[in-house]
Amino acid sequence: MSAVIAPATSRAARTIYLDYAATTxxxxxxxxxxxxxxxxxxxxxxxxxxxxxxxxxxxxxxxxVERARAQVAALIGADATEIIFTSGATESNNLxxxxxxEFHGALRGSRRAHLVSSRTEHRCVLDSCRYLETQxxxxxxxxxxxxxxxxxxxxxxxxxxxxxxVSLMWVNNEIGVVYDIPAIARGLRERGVLxxxxxxxxxxxxxxxxxxxxxxxxxxxxxKIYGPKGVGALYVRRKPRARLAPQMHGGGHEQxxxxxTLATHQIVGLGAACALAAQRLGEDAVRLAQLRERLWQRLAxxxxxxxxxxxxxxxxxxxxxxxxxxxxxEALRASLPELALSSGSACSSATAEPSYxxxxxxxxxxxxxxxxxxxxxxxxxxxxxxxxxxxxIEQVRWLRELSPFGKDG
Amino acid sequence: xxxxEDSNPFAYPAPVWTLFRSAPRAGGFAPGTPGVVTGExxxxxxxxxxxxxxxxxxGRVADARxxxxxxxxxxxxGAWLAGWAVGKDVRELAGLSAARLRKExxxxxxRAHCALLGEDALRAVLDRLPEDPSP
Numbered sequence: 001m002s003a004v005i006a007p008a009t010s011r012a013a014r015t016i017y018l019d020y021a022a023t024t025x026x027x028x029x030x031x032x033x034x035x036x037x038x039x040x041x042x043x044x045x046x047x048x049x050x051x052x053x054x055x056x057x058x059x060x061x062x063x064x065v066e067r068a069r070a071q072v073a074a075l076i077g078a079d080a081t082e083i084i085f086t087s088g089a090t091e092s093n094n095l096x097x098x099x100x101x102e103f104h105g106a107l108r109g110s111r112r113a114h115l116v117s118s119r120t121e122h123r124c125v126l127d128s129c130r131y132l133e134t135q136x137x138x139x140x141x142x143x144x145x146x147x148x149x150x151x152x153x154x155x156x157x158x159x160x161x162x163x164x165x166v167s168l169m170w171v172n173n174e175i176g177v178v179y180d181i182p183a184i185a186r187g188l189r190e191r192g193v194l195x196x197x198x199x200x201x202x203x204x205x206x207x208x209x210x211x212x213x214x215x216x217x218x219x220x221x222x223x224k225i226y227g228p229k230g231v232g233a234l235y236v237r238r239k240p241r242a243r244l245a246p247q248m249h250g251g252g253h254e255q256x257x258x259x260x261t262l263a264t265h266q267i268v269g270l271g272a273a274c275a276l277a278a279q280r281l282g283e284d285a286v287r288l289a290q291l292r293e294r295l296w297q298r299l300a301x302x303x304x305x306x307x308x309x310x311x312x313x314x315x316x317x318x319x320x321x322x323x324x325x326x327x328x329x330e331a332l333r334a335s336l337p338e339l340a341l342s343s344g345s346a347c348s349s350a351t352a353e354p355s356y357x358x359x360x361x362x363x364x365x366x367x368x369x370x371x372x373x374x375x376x377x378x379x380x381x382x383x384x385x386x387x388x389x390x391x392x393i394e395q396v397r398w399l400r401e402l403s404p405f406g407k408d409g
Numbered sequence: 410x411x412x413x414e415d416s417n418p419f420a421y422p423a424p425v426w427t428l429f430r431s432a433p434r435a436g437g438f439a440p441g442t443p444g445v446v447t448g449e450x451x452x453x454x455x456x457x458x459x460x461x462x463x464x465x466x467x468g469r470v471a472d473a474r475x476x477x478x479x480x481x482x483x484x485x486x487g488a489w490l491a492g493w494a495v496g497k498d499v500r501e502l503a504g505l506s507a508a509r510l511r512k513e514x515x516x517x518x519x520r521a522h523c524a525l526l527g528e529d530a531l532r533a534v535l536d537r538l539p540e541d542p543s544p
Contacts, residue, residue: 004474005436328457330480334429337418366456402435402484404449404460404476409437 003409005401007335008394016384018341020224020377021173021201021319026269027226033272034228037064037265051262052253061264068271072233075274076199076218077209084234084254085267089200090124091247092219092234095258096196097128097167099244100217104164107135114162118142118150119360120172125198129167138162146362147311148177152184156191165194170202174357174373175310176319178206182213189214194242200224200232204277205285205316210235216242220274222266226378227273231266234258284378289317291376291385296320298389303396309358309371320374323358327399329369335395339388342373421481422515428485433492436474438462444471448533452526457483461530463494463502470494470502475530482520486527489514494531499538505531 041047049057051065069080086092097115106113117129119141129139140158144150155166166188170181181197188195196217199208204225210218218235222228236242236257250259277284292315300306305325324332333343343355358368372392376385417426437460438445444465451458457479464472473494475487489510494502507524510516516524 003436003439004434007430007432007435328479331429331484334419334421334481337416399478402432402476403478404458405478407437407476408440409442409462409474 005398007398008391015338015340016388018339018374018376018380018384018388020380021373021375022342023223023229024226024377025379026228027273027276029276030227030269030272034265034269037061037268048264051264052251064264064268065262068267068274071271071275071278072220073235075203075208075278076220076235077211078235079238082235082238084236084257085262085270086232086234086258087230088223088232089122089198089219089221090232091258092221092232093122093124093167093196093198094128095234095244095247096217096219097125097165098132099247099257100165100194100196100242101132101137102245102247103243106132106137106164112162113137113164114160115139116142116155116158116163116166118144118168120144120148120174120357121167121169122173122198122200125167125169142168144177144360148172148175148309148357148361149311149314150179152180152187155184156187159191159193163193165196167196167198169198169200170208171199171205171316171319172310172357173201174319174355175321175361176201176316177310178202178314178316180314181215185214201316201319204274204281205288205318207281210237216240217244220270222270222273225273225277228266228269231263231270233270280378285317288376288380291380291382292317292320292374294382295374295385295389296322298386299392302389302393307363307367309361309363318376320376321358321371322374323363323367323371324396325367325370326403326405327370327396329354329366329371331399332370332372332395335399336372336391339391341375343369343371422517424489424514425482425485425516428488428514429481432484432488434472434474434488435476437476438464438472438474446534446537446539448530448535448537450526450529450533452479452483452522454522457523457526459483459487459526459530461487461490461494461534463534469496469498479526480520480523482514482516482523483526485514486510486516486523487530490527490531499535502531503535 036047046057049061051061069083072083073080105111133139142150171178185195194216197215198219200221203220216237221232246257248259253259307323309321354365354368445462447462449460460476462474463470473491475491477484477487507528510524510527
């Protein structure tokens with residue numbers, strides 16, 4: 001006469017990490033490449049020297065930095081002289097956006113300046129744009145469609161005679177949608193507007209060849225591609241020259257665009273990670289896309305009321321974002337303690353606010369909050385995907401069963 | 410090796426975590442079960458809803474069930490209430506406050522609305538109580 005329902009009881013013995021879009025582990029060969037520049041090499045004990053120093057060990061450290069620069073350039077079809085090392089993609093994005101606007105006189109109020117970006121960019125791009133708004137720059141935030149897409153025509157229509165820069169990401173970090181960067185880049189080049197691309201989630205996942213794609217500025221991060229945290233790069237095109245005002249003043253390092261003693265070990269790590277990514281690009285992309293589709297098929301075949309966020313026809317291989325009807329978001333995340341995943345961009349808490357990206361796509365707060373971002377990496381196994389799918393299915397069913405909505409008793 | 414899911418990675422108060430994960434007395438009584446009184450409360454701000462069902466026998470709660478839609482704290486509140494209510498008479502039920510719920514479940518200030526949800530659900534049961542709740 002009384003029904004007691006019980007939560008699913010299967011347990012995982014260890015955490016399944018499905019948050020590779022937030023960060024990746026250091027690849028063993030990357031760590032090996034870095035170590036001599038931290039503690040000295042076996043045959044060259046002074047490799048920790050300052051790469052700006054004019055002595056033997058300094059020159060050898062400098063040579064390592066330049067090798068890394070060439071490795072980074074090779075991953076994206078650039079020339080080594082077009083790579084500026086930074087502390088990470090947040091700095092690269094700040095330098096690109098604020099540096100370009102400042103160089104073009106926008107901050108001194110000597111000219112009216114306009115910037116185009118989108119509502120679904122990474123927070124560091126949006127916050128850079130907002131800062132520039134406080135300095136008198138007018139910003140247009142493009143609205144994506146329900147699948148998260150921004151059509152090239154939308155970008156071109158937003159341009160004004162005052163537009164200095166367009167800044168868009170190649171792959172969205174929350175929903176994995178891939179923008180048509182080649183078409184946008186060609187159109188902007190024809191119109192003479194500078195183009196910055198945040199390629200953090202695209203590098204190592206999609207082929208990038210800047211000899212073919214006329215992007216002017218492009219941001220990269222090491223720790224998303226099995227390199228160390230705390231280092232990234234900004235590609236700055238030489239022909240035609242993209243000009244920036246430095247945002248970090250000092251000793252004139254990195255062609256005066258980013259002063260500060262070069263962190264040789266970090267830079268060597270970024271270079272090694274890029275070399276590895278270039279080697280593995282095709283293989284990784286195919287395998288990750290298979291895992292993504294496997295997880296989606298498992299979830300969608302077992303559970304009604306799911307929404308796949310993003311455009312299935314144009315999505316990065318390593319990301320799957322799903323909204324679950326009929327469950328509350330915080331309870332959903334808390335019910336999956338053995339899965340390390342995110343509700344949006346790297347939220348550490350189960351109580352995170354609903355994603356502004358999903359809301360920009362038109363999801364209501366409740367559904368946006370009841371969303372999970374699964375992201376896959378080189379170590380993700382089919383077994384982990386199966387286990388994760390099973391856990392999500394069990395917990396969603398449990399929370400729906402627990403809900404009083406639509407039930408008499 | 411300890412089970413990962415026992416580790417409460419989001420650092421909920423221990424009573425909340427335990428009740429959320431085990432959810433004793435979750436569910437509902439079959440429609441028409443004698444002696445069952447149902448109360449429901451919702452918090453629009455937090456988009457949560459709690460349904461409490463108490464089955465009375467001779468003036469005391471003989472059994473209880475709950476259903477909840479909401480955060481882990483609101484689910485834990487439902488589970489705690491359903492367990493606590495068993496064996497209580499109407500006067501004892503009426504004496505429960507949100508403050509007591511907060512103390513028992515170690516609910517922090519920013520989750521105070523979850524305790525109020527529990528108090529409201531219990532009040533809703535008491536409001537619908539017939540003069541003599543025994544079947």
